[in-house]
Amino acid sequence: xxxxxxxxxxxxxxxxxxxxxxxxxxxxxxxxxxxxxxxxxxxxxxxxxxxxxxxxxxxxxxxxxxxxxxxxxxxxxxxxxxxxxxxxxxxxxxxxxxxxxxxxxxxxxxxxxxxxxxxxxxxxxxxxxxxxxxxxxxxxxxxxxxxxxxxxxxxxxxxxxxxxxxxxxxxxxxxxxxxxxxxxxxxxxxxxxxxxxxxxxxxxxxxxxxxxxxxxxxxxxxxxxxxxxxxxxxxxxxxxxxxxxxxxxxxxxxxxxxxxxxxxxxxxxxxxxxxxxxxxxxxxxxxxxxxxxxxxxxxxxxxxxxxxxxxxxxxxxxxxxxxxxxxxxxxxxxxxxxxxxxxxxxxxxxxxxxxxxxxxxxxxxx
Amino acid sequence: xxxxxxxxxxxxxxxxxxxxxxxxxxxxxxxxxxxxxxxxxxxxxxxxxxxxxxxxxxxxxxxxxxxxxxxxxxxxxxxxxxxxxxxxxxxxxxxxxxxxxxxxxxxxxxxxxxxxxxxxxxxxxxxxxxxxxxxxxxx
Numbered sequence: 279x280x281x282x283x284x285x286x287x288x289x290x291x292x293x294x295x296x297x298x299x300x301x302x303x304x305x306x307x308x309x310x311x312x313x314x315x316x317x318x319x320x321x322x323x324x325x326x327x328x329x330x331x332x333x334x335x336x337x338x339x340x341x342x343x344x345x346x347x348x349x350x351x352x353x354x355x356x357x358x359x360x361x362x363x364x365x366x367x368x369x370x371x372x373x374x375x376x377x378x379x380x381x382x383x384x385x386x387x388x389x390x391x392x393x394x395x396x397x398x399x400x401x402x403x404x405x406x407x408x409x410x411x412x413x414x415x416x417x418x419x420x421x422x423x424x425x426x427x428x429x430x431x432x433x434x435x436x437x438x439x440x441x442x443x444x445x446x447x448x449x450x451x452x453x454x455x456x457x458x459x460x461x462x463x464x465x466x467x468x469x470x471x472x473x474x475x476x477x478x479x480x481x482x483x484x485x486x487x488x489x490x491x492x493x494x495x496x497x498x499x500x501x502x503x504x505x506x507x508x509x510x511x512x513x514x515x516x517x518x519x520x521x522x523x524x525x526x527x528x529x530x531x532x533x534x535x536x537x538x539x540x541x542x543x544x545x546x547x548x549x550x551x552x553x554x555x556x557x558x559x560x561x562x563x564x565x566x567x568x569x570x571x572x573x574x575x576x577x578x579x580x581x582x583x584x585x586x587x588x589x590x591x592x593x594x595x596x597x598x599x600x601x602x603x604x605x606x607x608x609x610x611x612x613x614x615x616x617x618x619x620x621x622x623x624x625x626x627x628x629x630x631x632x633x634x635x636x637x638x639x640x641x642x643x644x
Numbered sequence: 645x646x647x648x649x650x651x652x653x654x655x656x657x658x659x660x661x662x663x664x665x666x667x668x669x670x671x672x673x674x675x676x677x678x679x680x681x682x683x684x685x686x687x688x689x690x691x692x693x694x695x696x697x698x699x700x701x702x703x704x705x706x707x708x709x710x711x712x713x714x715x716x717x718x719x720x721x722x723x724x725x726x727x728x729x730x731x732x733x734x735x736x737x738x739x740x741x742x743x744x745x746x747x748x749x750x751x752x753x754x755x756x757x758x759x760x761x762x763x764x765x766x767x768x769x770x771x772x773x774x775x776x777x778x779x780x781x782x783x
Contacts, residue, residue: 312696313692313695313696314695314696314697314698315698321698322696323696323697323698324693324696324697324737326737326740326741326744329740329741329744330744333744333745333748334748335745335748335749335751335752336752337752337753347749347752349745352741352745353692353696354692355688355689355691355692355693356689356692356741356742356745358685358688359685359686359688359689362684362685363685366685367654367685410651410655411649411651492654494650494653494654494683495650495651495653495654496650594753597749598746598749598750601742601745601746601749604689604742605739605742605743607682607685607686608686608689608735608738608739608742609735609739610662611662611663611679611682611686611690611731611735612732612735612736612739614661614662614663615663615728615731615732615735616732617663618663618665618728619726619728619729619732622726622728
């Protein structure tokens with residue numbers, strides 16, 4: 279019989295300092311308190327060893343396009359940074375320029391261009407360098423597609439090319455791209471996205487240039503459909519005010535199916551294995567008879583991530599990619615902070631190598 | 645129409661320095677660090693890391709205007725180290741944190757891919773029956 283005393287959850291989950299309270303109309307204890315100076319006489323100095331000990335990562339579900347994993351023991355700022363980076367700063371390739379040679383469809387040029395831009399492409403962004411405004415397009419920063427399609431009437435009145443789909447995009451290799459890509463022909467990740475519908479006689483003939491970018495410039499470069507996290511739910515029963523057996527079924531129906539177990543003699547307990555499915559609807563808080571016998575909580579540092587990939591990345595590599603981006607950011611700031619330190623120590627201490635050059639680059643000691 | 649170019653959010657301009665420090669003249673051991681072309685992602689991370697270090701008496705950040713791609717990080721220390729030094733250590737510690745995270749994450753995935761012991765949500769090895777055994781189901 280599972281109850282909070284013989285729990286599947288690690289006992290530290292029941293430490294009230296890790297709990298965010300969920301009440302009928304508000305939440306409480308949202309901010310973390312494990313930093314120095316918060317609890318008198320306790321040392322909460324950050325240490326790598328302690329962090330390593332508390333950190334757990336575990337995969338919960340992995341499919342072709344999505345992954346769900348738990349990240350336990352990190353601060354919300356870290357969890358949120360990775361969520362933001364996955365959405366906005368992991369690079370992908372997307373169509374940026376659309377040159378319209380002919381478009382007699384009912385879709386206007388600019389709408390067509392917008393729709394083309396949003397098509398996710400299966401190109402590894404590592405093979406490309408970004409092309410900034412003013413840069414000359416060449417084979418390392420631009421990928422060219424052709425979309426040339428005409429609708430016509432076939433035998434017995436059948437309409438040919440009625441639907442223009444993302445599968446109609448034709449890659450036009452430039453420079454050394456043919457040998458670089460080999461068998462990995464750049465296409466849309468999904469070949470069945472309808473771009474436009476045509477009637478016989480209508481033509482679309484456009485040239486498309488795809489470049490590397492990041493989601494914070496435009497959402498078309500975001501590699502994810504969603505990247506979200508939620509905190510692990512927790513339902514705590516009050517042993518001094520148990521649920522009376524005749525109300526046990528009503529109590530159970532206040533929660534997601536499986537969360538509350540009712541024994542044959544009407545005894546109520548929480549099934550930890552299904553706890554993560556709890557929606558925290560707070561239905562139980564609406565009933566007077568359950569007042570004081572149950573508390574709804576969330577675990578502040580237990581993040582349940584759900585990431586859906588929609589681009590070239592497999593879902594399980596998106597998180598490592600975001601870590602790479604994050605490391606790049608922090609390394610840049612550290613180098614700059616070191617340069618500042620060298621500056622403040624004066625030219626005699628820092629020697630010639632210390633200051634950043636005209637590009638802001640900093641020489642680092644090997 | 646007059647919106648700033650979107651690439652200005654993350655591309656450093658010609659000769660622009662990523663970090664600038666202004667010493668605070670009215671408060672001892674305090675400085676304001678201006679970090680250019682970065683947003684809440686990094687700002688909040690640095691702030692929380694700084695707060696977890698005992699030498700730091702105050703750390704906070706603000707993004708003065710959502711269209712201006714920089715933030716200000718205010719740091720005050722207890723005097724044993726300078727704000728710039730403490731920022732540098734914070735970066736080093738964050739890199740350690742993230743490296744640990746990356747290692748654990750990668751290990752978790754290789755572990756499962758090899759067909760080793762499957763664990764359920766609570767680290768208990770799964771024997772094969774029940775919902776938890778099908779943790780790798782496709783939608």
